[in-house]
Amino acid sequence: MSEKTILVTNDDSIVSPGIKALVEAVRPFGRVVVVAPDSPQSGKGHAITLEEPLRLRKVDVFDGIEAYQCSGTPVDCVKLAVDQVLKGKPDLCVSGINHGSNSSINVIYSGTMSAAMEASIEGITAIGFSYLDYSFQADFSACKHYASILAQKALNGDFEQGTLLNVNFPILPLDSIKGMKVCKQAKAKWIEEFDSRTDPRGRQYYWLTGEFVNGDTDEDTDEWALANGYVSIVPVKYDLTDYVRLSQLKNTIS
Numbered sequence: 682m683s684e685k686t687i688l689v690t691n692d693d694s695i696v697s698p699g700i701k702a703l704v705e706a707v708r709p710f711g712r713v714v715v716v717a718p719d720s721p722q723s724g725k726g727h728a729i730t731l732e733e734p735l736r737l738r739k740v741d742v743f744d745g746i747e748a749y750q751c752s753g754t755p756v757d758c759v760k761l762a763v764d765q766v767l768k769g770k771p772d773l774c775v776s777g778i779n780h781g782s783n784s785s786i787n788v789i790y791s792g793t794m795s796a797a798m799e800a801s802i803e804g805i806t807a808i809g810f811s812y813l814d815y816s817f818q819a820d821f822s823a824c825k826h827y828a829s830i831l832a833q834k835a836l837n838g839d840f841e842q843g844t845l846l847n848v849n850f851p852i853l854p855l856d857s858i859k860g861m862k863v864c865k866q867a868k869a870k871w872i873e874e875f876d877s878r879t880d881p882r883g884r885q886y887y888w889l890t891g892e893f894v895n896g897d898t899d900e901d902t903d904e905w906a907l908a909n910g911y912v913s914i915v916p917v918k919y920d921l922t923d924y925v926r927l928s929q930l931k932n933t934i935s
Contacts, residue, residue: 685711685836688762688771688800692722692755692779692792695742699778702821703810704743706828707775710836714771715748716762718755723781727795728754737761755796763803773835774800777810778824784811784849784903784913785869785895794847798919801845806835808846813907823855827912830861847915851907862911867902869895 687707691700695717707713716737736752749766751758755776763770779793788794797809808831812824831848834840847866851858873891880886895904903913 685773686767686771687711687713687832687836688759688767688774688805689713689715690717690755690758690762690774690776690796692718692725692776692796694718694721695740695748695750697721697780698817698819699780699810699812699821701743702825703775703778703828704746706825707773707832708746709829710832711772713746714762714766715743715746716751716758716766717748718758719750719752722754722792723779724790725754725756725792725795726790727756727798728792729760730754730757735761737765755792756799759796759799759803763800763805770803770805771800772806773832774805774807775810775828775832776800776807777812778821778828778850779809779811780817780819781815782811782813782849782907783809783847784907784915785867785897786871788847788866788915788917794917797847798845798917801843802919804843806840806842806844808832808835808848810848810850812850812852814852820854823853823858824850826855827858827861831914845917845919847903847913847917849903849907849913851910851912853910857910858912859910860912861914862906863914863916864901864903864906865899866915866917867895867897867899867904869893869897869904
């Protein structure tokens with residue numbers, strides 16, 4: 682049996698503690714290749730670089746692991762990895778481990794999940810991992826344990842090819858996590874405000890602020906799972922068609 686190839690990427694940059702933890706989690710399962718941004722790219726969503734050239738530089742960041750830093754977005758990293766670095770599709774793409782939640786509506790804005798989604802668009806099984814702990818000193822031990830389990834399942838063929846999973850970890854030690862729970866995305870959102878300020882030259886500028894509000898009381902959502910001590914797993918797809926309203930609109934628009 683040929684060796685499996687695993688592409689690792691993220692949006693927090695190639696030197697983040699989260700990507701180091703993810704590399705350690707998957708390296709026993711095959712050939713690991715890292716292509717990740719050279720600087721933080723949080724909140725970039727599915728952005729791609731069009732107006733300037735992209736640059737790839739081979740770096741020695743992970744002991745014994747082939748790695749490249751990219752000047753572009755997380756999605757650029759996956760595109761370049763497939764086309765230029767690997768010259769083909771890996772068996773699995775894993776993205777993260779992101780510092781901060783990508784549950785609920787956050788999946789829309791997430792560079793971590795968009796990188797995984799780009800791989801899924803190419804028919805590659807992909808998993809995005811996020812940890813609710815924003816600290817640079819976060820303990821990723823529990824995350825690594827569950828990331829290893831899910832990566833091995835993916836490589837063993839337990840998931841249909843092209844499956845895309847959004848996985849979030851609660852801030853709990855391994856022995857306190859109740860297990861993994863497959864759920865739906867909670868209907869929650871950010872209530873946003875802009876903090877208006879004035880710079881020393883008298884020009885106005887703005888900082889985006891806000892509060893995350895979850896009004897979804899269902900017990901089968903990612904927010905419920907995380908709040909109750911589970912690793913949340915949400916299967917995601919890039920087809921944004923609203924199929925319920927599709928049939929309704931066909932009856933009203935001719």
